[in-house]
Amino acid sequence: MVVSRARGQHAGLSRDAILEAAVRLVDRQGLAALSMRQLGAELGVEAMALYHHIPNKSALLDGMVERVVAEASPPDFDGSSWSEGLRDYARSLLRALEAHPDLVPLFMSRPAMTPRNLRAMEAMLGALCAAGFEPRRALDVVYSLTGFVLGHVAVQRQIEEAGPDGGADSAARLSGVPADVHPLLSRAARDDRPSGTASRFDFALDALLAGFDAARGV
Amino acid sequence: MVVSRARGQHAGLSRDAILEAAVRLVDRQGLAALSMRQLGAELGVEAMALYHHIPNKSALLDGMVERVVAEASPPDFDGSSWSEGLRDYARSLLRALEAHPDLVPLFMSRPAMTPRNLRAMEAMLGALCAAGFEPRRALDVVYSLTGFVLGHVAVQRQIEEAGPDGGADSAARLSGVPADVHPLLSRAARDDRPSGTASRFDFALDALLAGFDAARGV
DNA sequence: TTGACGAGTTTTACGGCGTAAACATAGCAT
């Protein structure tokens, strides 16, 4: 028994409310804390009640991915070049992923091919083809850009794992590498401190887009 | 009782043999099939026997990641430019990851900061600094390159999910998008067929490296 | 008014999971 509600009383569940609660739960407690029972508790309901709105846990995870991806604003090429449009979209996707870091592992195995996303891809392909890319190359650009953003957040998550303070034995924290055996690594890690992730992302994103520009068939 | 071995008989387990069996099991049956009990069965042993060689399942997964990453050959800059060395390393890492596609999700959350890997990073930083990058920028390049490879395999895995044949309802397969609503997408997906992943990877990798080259402080 | 029905919820149950704790045996050091 969860609260005072009797056996058949409606609890106002819906697919959307469930997905929202699930994302909230993971943001707060991490991916490992997401179980049907915990999620039910978050909503004041028994676990099995969720199955009337969502077929199984895998579909739940898919829905969460879709929900977070939808937070990114679609690319907009009005009054901007293809590269500016792509850059804005990449930044927007990055922000959406960074807002829910514990969900990132899901993105590696769950494509979010929503109608909305297909429209976004179509728009990017349009701008790219208009700029001189062959359709095949344009698709390469779009896929590569997505992968680039995904990879960046994954790596960044690993670097920041266990926070800047906690876990001195954390393998990913470079601060601990001995300067005598890895001088450049330790120096670069020290210099890296102030600017952090945003600067690296923009730097590499600009490089990638510039590279694409150079490869484009005029 | 697993076989005919009596209660205290040694079974020749070792951390390394366990990791190898685990990778083999996942390659054959997928990540979901990896449980301590199944892994024990693969080795002719009860699940709890593994805990004398590995502290817990999380450490097992870490070990598997390290093992697969170690399959990539370290960067070699002898007689080649920094960009050629980085390209070779990226390709080698890509091959290692593609050899164990079901392990890819693990790489998104588990850094593999082995001594071997730190040496590889130090070598890359050396080559980059010698080429005119500031240490901080050099680290950006190394991290971004790693993320790029990771992101590429993740996206590629999603595209190929459920194979080229099975799962016509698979959301990630672009072949099914209606040509009238997404003409460019459907055309690009058709053209994409022959060349596939390798061509896209090399195309985008070259773009990224060219972009880095242009950003380098002479 | 009533009675059947379907949607939404809880209850119960099952097999599998990671792993703590206790126990057993083999081989080695003394």
Add this chain to the structure above:
DNA sequence: ATGCTATGTTTACGCCGTAAAACTCGTCAA
């Protein structure tokens, strides 16, 4: 011979996803 340690098995616990069934409503036809 004696005990110690390393390595295995057994048992047990609480959690997991979810199938099946029981319950309780609101709705709507007769």
